[in-house]
Amino acid sequence: xxxxxxxxxxxxxxxxxxxxxxxxxxxxxxxxxxxxxxxxxxxxxxxxxxxxxxxxxxxxxxxxxxxxxxxxxxxxxxxxxxxxxxxxxxxxxxxxxxxxxxxxxxxxxxxxxxxxxxxxxxxxxxxxxxxxxxxxxxxxxxxxxxxxxxxxxxxxxxxxxxxxxxxxxxxxxxxxxxxxxxxxxxxxxxxxxxxxxxxxxxxxxxxxxxxxxxxxxxxxxxxxxxxxxxxxxxxxxxxxxxxxxxxxxxxxxxxxxxxxxxxxxxxxxxxxxxxxxxxxxxxxx
Amino acid sequence: xxxxxxxxxxxxxxxxxxxxxxxxxxxxxxxxxxxxxxxxxxxxxxxxxxxxxxxxxxxxxxxxxxxxxxxxxxxxxxxxxxxxxxxxxxxxxxxxxxxxxxxxxxxxxxxxxxxxxxxxxxxxxxxxxxxxxxxxxxxxxxxxxxxxxxxxxxxxxxxxxxxxxxxxxxxxxxxxxxxxxxxxxxxxxxxxxxxxxxxxxxxxxxxxxxxxxxxxxxxxxxxxxxxxxxxxxxxxxxxxxxxxxxxxxxxxxxxxxxxxxxxxxxxxxxxxxxxxxxxxxxxxxxxxxxxxxxxxxxxxxxxxxxxxxxxxxxxxxxxxxxxxxxxxxxxxxx
Numbered sequence: 001x002x003x004x005x006x007x008x009x010x011x012x013x014x015x016x017x018x019x020x021x022x023x024x025x026x027x028x029x030x031x032x033x034x035x036x037x038x039x040x041x042x043x044x045x046x047x048x049x050x051x052x053x054x055x056x057x058x059x060x061x062x063x064x065x066x067x068x069x070x071x072x073x074x075x076x077x078x079x080x081x082x083x084x085x086x087x088x089x090x091x092x093x094x095x096x097x098x099x100x101x102x103x104x105x106x107x108x109x110x111x112x113x114x115x116x117x118x119x120x121x122x123x124x125x126x127x128x129x130x131x132x133x134x135x136x137x138x139x140x141x142x143x144x145x146x147x148x149x150x151x152x153x154x155x156x157x158x159x160x161x162x163x164x165x166x167x168x169x170x171x172x173x174x175x176x177x178x179x180x181x182x183x184x185x186x187x188x189x190x191x192x193x194x195x196x197x198x199x200x201x202x203x204x205x206x207x208x209x210x211x212x213x214x215x216x217x218x219x220x221x222x223x224x225x226x227x228x229x230x231x232x233x234x235x236x237x238x239x240x241x242x243x244x245x246x247x248x249x250x251x252x253x254x255x256x257x258x259x260x261x262x263x264x265x266x267x268x269x270x271x272x273x274x275x276x277x278x279x280x281x282x283x284x285x
Numbered sequence: 286x287x288x289x290x291x292x293x294x295x296x297x298x299x300x301x302x303x304x305x306x307x308x309x310x311x312x313x314x315x316x317x318x319x320x321x322x323x324x325x326x327x328x329x330x331x332x333x334x335x336x337x338x339x340x341x342x343x344x345x346x347x348x349x350x351x352x353x354x355x356x357x358x359x360x361x362x363x364x365x366x367x368x369x370x371x372x373x374x375x376x377x378x379x380x381x382x383x384x385x386x387x388x389x390x391x392x393x394x395x396x397x398x399x400x401x402x403x404x405x406x407x408x409x410x411x412x413x414x415x416x417x418x419x420x421x422x423x424x425x426x427x428x429x430x431x432x433x434x435x436x437x438x439x440x441x442x443x444x445x446x447x448x449x450x451x452x453x454x455x456x457x458x459x460x461x462x463x464x465x466x467x468x469x470x471x472x473x474x475x476x477x478x479x480x481x482x483x484x485x486x487x488x489x490x491x492x493x494x495x496x497x498x499x500x501x502x503x504x505x506x507x508x509x510x511x512x513x514x515x516x517x518x519x520x521x522x523x524x525x526x527x528x529x530x531x532x533x534x535x536x537x538x539x540x541x542x543x544x545x546x547x548x549x550x551x552x553x554x555x556x557x558x559x560x561x562x563x564x565x566x567x568x569x570x571x572x573x574x575x576x577x578x579x580x581x582x583x584x585x586x587x588x589x590x591x592x593x594x595x596x597x598x599x600x601x602x603x604x605x606x607x608x609x610x611x612x613x614x615x616x617x618x619x
Contacts, residue, residue, distance in 0.1 A: 112302065118550055119303045121598045123557030124575065124591045125310065131579050131587050132315050210441035214561055217443050218576060232447075241455065253444055260439040268435075 008273060015273075018265025025074060025259045032072035037065060039072040039226050051247050058247035060231075061238040066251055073226040074255060077212050080143055080227070084208035085201050087147035088154075093197060096155035097185050100162025111159070117152040125149065126211070130220045139222055146211055154200035161196050165189050195274040202267035206260060213256060228256045289610055300603040307595035312365050315588055316358065323348045374589035379581035385589040388574060393597070395465055396570035399486060400559050403493035404548070410494070411501025412544055416537045418502070419509025431502065438499020442558040446492040446565045453488060461485050463567040489566045496558050497551070504547060508540040542613050549605040553598050 008015040037044055043063035051058040057066035099110040129145050130137055165171060165188075174184050215221050216229025219237075223230055235241075235248040327345055356364075368374060374385035414434065418427040437445065454462035466472070467481040512518060513536060521531050560572030567573065571590055578586035 112299070115299060116303050116306050119299075119553055119599060119602050120307050120310070121553040121556040121594055123560050124594045125314070127560075127575060127579060128311060128314050128587060128591045131584075206439045210439070214441050214443050218561075218564065220579070229443075232443075241451065249447075253447065256444060257440055261436055264436070264439040 004273075008269065012269050012272070014265045015269035018262045018267075018269060021258055021262030022266060025255065025262060026078070028255075029071055029075040029078060032068065032075050035068040035071060037068055039069065040224055048243075048245055057251045058245075060234065060248050061240065061243070061245060062234060066247055069226055069231060070228075070252055070255055073228045073231050073252065074259065076139075076225055077209055077228045077256075078259075080139055080212045081205045081209040083140070083143040084146045084150060084211075085205045087144065088150040088204055088208075089197055089201055091147065092151035092154040092158055092200065093190075093193065095151065096158025097162045097189060097193065099155070100159040101166055101181065101185060101189070103163075103166070107159075111156070114152050114155050117149070120149075122149045122211075123214075126215065127220065130215070137220075137222065139225065142212075142215070142221055146208060150204055150207060154196075154204065157200060158193055158196055161193050162189055165192055199267065199271050199274055202263060202270060206263050206267065209256075209259070209263075228252050292610060293607075296603060296606045300599055300606075303599040303602070304596055307599065308366070308369055308592055309362075311588060311591050311595065312362055315584075316361065369592055374592070375585045377578075377583055377586045379578065379583040379586065385585050388586065389571060389589060389593050392569060392571045392574045393593075395568060396559060396563065396572065397597075399489055399493070399563070399568065399570060400555060402486070403490040404497065404552075404555060406490070407494040407497035408501055408544075408548060411498045412505045412537075412541065414498075415502040415505025416509050416532070416540060419506040419540075420513060420532050420536055422510070431506070434499050434502045437495055438503065440496075442492055442496045442561045443565060445495050446489070446562050449488050449492055449495075450565065460488055462488060465569040485568075489562045489568050492562045492565075493555065493558055497555060500551070501544065501547075505540060505544060508543060509536055512536050512539050545605065545609060545612065549602045549609075552601050552605075556594060556598050 009019060010016075032039065041064075045055070045059045045063045045065055047059060047061045047063045049055050049059040055065055055067070057070065059065055060069065095110055095114065099107045099114075126142075126145060126149065130142070133141060162185075171184065171188065174188050179188070212221070212227060213229040213232075216223070216227045217232045217236075219233045221227065221230065223233060231252045232249060235245070235252075238245075238248075240246070240248040323345060327341060327348065372386050376382040377385045377388055380388060411434070414427070414430060418424075418431045421427060450462050453460045461467075461484055464485055465482070466478060466485050470478045470481055472478060518531060518535050521535055522528075526535075559570065560575065562568070563570040563572035564576045571594060575587060575590040575594075577583075578590060
């Protein structure tokens with residue numbers, strides 16, 4: 001594992017940039033555990049202070065320090081993204097592998113459900129869920145809903161990998177040796193599916209974080225819990241752009257764009273590592 | 286012809302299944318929730334002013350009748366389907382007594398126009414750039430523009446839109462940042478109105494184009510770079526077919542087919558992006574209508590917009606699926 005990491009860092013410039021960016025933002029988010037101020041309290045500092053030596057990124061109209069607010073906001077946003085990713089990976093792996101291995105009717109039924117889910121527009125459904133839940137809408141509920149909507153593309157991808165494994169010699173050996181279906185899937189097939197899970201996880205993480213930002217920006221999440229979208233929501237509520245308090249909105253946007261860029265570079269370079277064909281074509285073979 | 290009939294049957298089944306599941310989902314979400322829409326609406330209305338208990342009770346009864354919340358779950362479900370088929374979601378609460386359906390019908394053309402235009406632009410531009418970048422891999426200009434497009438790809442619509450809004454609305458204010466057209470102009474086929482329409486649509490459309498461009502670019506480029514190594518392309522190169530012809534006839538044509546399927550699949554997501562973009566630019570489409578409905582606690586409006594948007598996306602996907610066999614001969618033959 002460390003050897004792979006070292007080689008990727010040394011030979012793949014995209015991976016190196018993505019890794020450094022993501023790590024830096026992760027460390028910055030981690031710093032909120034040592035923040036001098038509580039992250040949900042307001043009117044602790046003089047409001048609307050521009051960036052200065054004392055307040056590096058300025059303060060908000062709600063009397064918060066933008067720097068520390070952002071630190072815990074990124075943490076919460078990343079936590080949401082990771083929760084969605086893990087939950088939806090479990091669903092995608094279970095449904096994709098079962099569908100590919102069992103085949104026949106099971107495959108047809110599961111993939112029909114899958115295709116139907118793909119065709120449903122996610123945002124209106126999420127908004128409807130938020131609308132009817134309202135006050136009881138907490139971030140775990142939102143994460144679970146997002147996970148239920150976010151597995152379908154990747155289940156198809158995992159299915160296609162399992163489909164090719166099913167007809168391989170070693171699967172037949174395992175069946176004849178008396179292994180049960182769960183045993184075959186977990187012990188024999190999962191190692192081959194692992195790279196796909198890893199790659200789709202990166203994309204799903206990006207999607208989930210984008211979703212969190214989108215919903216929070218509209219105020220459709222727990223608005224008292226600091227997140228990147230939540231910061232922009234409060235900035236809009238106080239008309240920060242019109243009032244000229246640009247630092248309140250500019251720094252969260254820069255942070256989130258850097259995070260997206262870092263994760264995206266990681267995703268494409270990991271994909272390249274997993275799929276050697278693209279590496280060959282890049283080298284000009 | 287047999288193959289086509291089979292294909293059509295499958296697609297038709299899928300089409301009805303999407304609508305059935307989507308509408309059922311919308312019903313279930315609203316009915317299994319701990320929040321009672323009637324009580325919520327009553328609370329919202331009594332918030333605005335003290336009302337005497339008797340008229341509140343009357344209103345409660347009227348609302349219960351309106352939402353079909355009487356009878357068993359199954360009866361409610363069937364009543365809901367009846368309303369969906371008739372296109373009757375009752376009057377909107379926030380714009381009483383305008384029916385929800387006429388609000389949606391007023392907003393739908395805006396959304397369809399914005400989506401179609403931006404989808405056509407981002408799809409063709411993304412595919413063209415991606416195909417060129419996949420075929421002429423050593424071109425520096427293509428590499429640079431590819432990097433820019435790809436860096437933009439993971440950024441959510443709201444952030445891209447906000448940046449455009451700041452850039453062209455505040456820093457260099459040359460474009461209108463709100464609304465669908467100038468307020469005091471009479472809608473019609475006049476030059477002034479069309480000009481205003483285009484100016485107001487530019488930033489929202491640009492946002493959606495930027496959102497979509499990256500994914501088309503990435504998938505087209507990888508498709509093309511796989512096809513380039515195929516035997517028939519290598520053979521054509523050895524046979525001295527001109528590289529322009531190879532590019533347009535051998536490579537791009539083959540790669541466009543899966544991209545068309547991608548168009549159908551991505552529609553649901555593009556619609557989500559449009560909801561956010563419309564809200565940001567105050568564009569009078571279905572997305573803004575829905576978000577306004579949420580802010581105002583308008584239950585009938587939100588449920589109506591969700592249901593209609595699920596059906597609209599399903600219809601669009603179905604239409605793309607119907608066009609597909611015209612372009613891909615394999616579907617007709619198999």
